[in-house]
Amino acid sequence: MHGPGLSSRGGTDLGRILSIPDGAVAIDGERIVAVGRTADLRRDFAPRAELDAQGGLVIPGLVDAHTHPVFVSTREDEFELRTQGKSYLEIAAAGGGILSSVRGVRAASKEDLLERLLLRLERFVDLGTTTVEAKSGYGLSLEAETKSLEVLAAARTRGIVDLVPTFLGAHDVPEEYRGRGADYVDLLIREALPRVAAARLADYADVFTEGHTFDLDASRRLMECARGLGLGVRMHVDQLSDLGGASLAAQLGAQSADHLEFVSEAGIQALAMAGVIPVLCPLVPLYLRQEREAPARRMIQAGLAPAISTDFNPGSCPLQSLPEVMTWAALRYRMSAAECLTAATLNPACSLARGSEIGTLEADKRADLVIFSCSNLRRLVSEFGSSRARAVVVRGRVVRGAEQVRTRA
Ligand code: NIG
Numbered sequence: 001m002h003g004p005g006l007s008s009r010g011g012t013d014l015g016r017i018l019s020i021p022d023g024a025v026a027i028d029g030e031r032i033v034a035v036g037r038t039a040d041l042r043r044d045f046a047p048r049a050e051l052d053a054q055g056g057l058v059i060p061g062l063v064d065a066h067t068h069p070v071f072v073s074t075r076e077d078e079f080e081l082r083t084q085g086k087s088y089l090e091i092a093a094a095g096g097g098i099l100s101s102v103r104g105v106r107a108a109s110k111e112d113l114l115e116r117l118l119l120r121l122e123r124f125v126d127l128g129t130t131t132v133e134a135k136s137g138y139g140l141s142l143e144a145e146t147k148s149l150e151v152l153a154a155a156r157t158r159g160i161v162d163l164v165p166t167f168l169g170a171h172d173v174p175e176e177y178r179g180r181g182a183d184y185v186d187l188l189i190r191e192a193l194p195r196v197a198a199a200r201l202a203d204y205a206d207v208f209t210e211g212h213t214f215d216l217d218a219s220r221r222l223m224e225c226a227r228g229l230g231l232g233v234r235m236h237v238d239q240l241s242d243l244g245g246a247s248l249a250a251q252l253g254a255q256s257a258d259h260l261e262f263v264s265e266a267g268i269q270a271l272a273m274a275g276v277i278p279v280l281c282p283l284v285p286l287y288l289r290q291e292r293e294a295p296a297r298r299m300i301q302a303g304l305a306p307a308i309s310t311d312f313n314p315g316s317c318p319l320q321s322l323p324e325v326m327t328w329a330a331l332r333y334r335m336s337a338a339e340c341l342t343a344a345t346l347n348p349a350c351s352l353a354r355g356s357e358i359g360t361l362e363a364d365k366r367a368d369l370v371i372f373s374c375s376n377l378r379r380l381v382s383e384f385g386s387s388r389a390r391a392v393v394v395r396g397r398v399v400r401g402a403e404q405v406r407t408r409a
């Protein structure tokens with residue numbers, strides 16, 4: 001992923017990458033200072049230390065622009081119910097789904113939540129992900145949402161990954177507000193969003209716009225409120241039905257419109273006109289055993305600049321691996337390996353307003369990069385299960401594979 005990479009790449013540009021055989025990246029402190037041939041960089045910089053990729057693949061640190069990592073228990077019981085034919089909505093209506101994770105988060109201590117989150121962040125790094133957008137949304141009360149966001153803030157200071165917090169109080173209507181969804185929306189608008197913004201606990205607000213959760217009108221009010229408070233807007237839209245969520249995201253000038261399995265042609269056009277980045281979650285229909293998938297090729301044809309994400313969460317995607325997401329995006333969306341790389345680096349970085357900092361390997365960007373053992377990108381994308389990184393560099397620090405660093409005399 002070469003420069004200049006300040007803005008997202010869509011349409012025929014999505015697959016525009018450059019591969020440098022026998023390449024090297026020169027790093028000084030937290031920053032990349034040059035990218036080029038190994039021999040040239042050795043001559044120009046006389047490096048004090050080298051991390052040898054040994055013929056492996058060096059790419060920018062992967063960027064996951066959609067995750068829900070603040071939860072207690074996994075939900076493999078629901079996975080099994082789905083393999084037996086129950087749908088996501090049936091399981092949710094029976095008290096499973098998001099609300100089952102809410103019970104766990106409300107009962108958990110901050111220390112317990114933090115410990116679990118930190119392990120998950122370390123796992124992201126193992127898999128080559130160095131920037132993670134992370135949503136709250138399994139608290140659904142003032143107290144439990146604040147607790148979730150404070151846990152994210154505490155994790156952020158550890159510097160394991162670059163963590164971008166999103167407030168998703170509008171993930172579902174909690175049990176105690178059942179039948180009074182409008183009152184819960186009022187609570188979010190009057191109290192929760194202003195508190196979150198005032199305490200600077202999130203960069204973004206999000207909403208699950210769907211028939212059984214928040215309709216278009218509620219979603220608009222929530223996101224307009226968030227915007228007015230200075231928060232960016234991300235939205236779960238058109239995942240289980242075509243409600244027109246994509247068009248709403250476009251009208252609101254959202255930074256991302258996520259999922260989009262049921263997006264209409266009008267929705268695609270609206271996103272393209274407004275330059276909204278679609279954040280696609282290709283593993284989710286697989287895990288939900290849902291036939292309908294996001295029309296990714298159609299979006300690319302319309303000039304959109306998609307990102308691909310895990311949507312890591314205990315219900316609809318327990319997987320944290322972006323390399324696996326790339327493989328599935330290639331198979332299901334018919335995206336090339338090069339397109340998958342842009343969609344897992346520069347485009348998600350731009351959706352998180354970090355296009356000038358990360359997402360490509362070029363001078364002046366942050367030195368976040370990952371080395372895989374395989375010799376080329378197509379191999380990485382074509383193989384499931386070979387995605388553990390050989391080495392990972394975050395802000396110029398070798399956080400995986402440090403034993404491979406050799407100091408030069
Ligand atoms: O992105 N769509 C809404 N939220 C999650 C599902 C979360 C859950 O089931 O716990 C998603 O798929």
Ligand code: FE
Nearest residue numbers: 066068236311
């Ligand atoms: Fe999600």
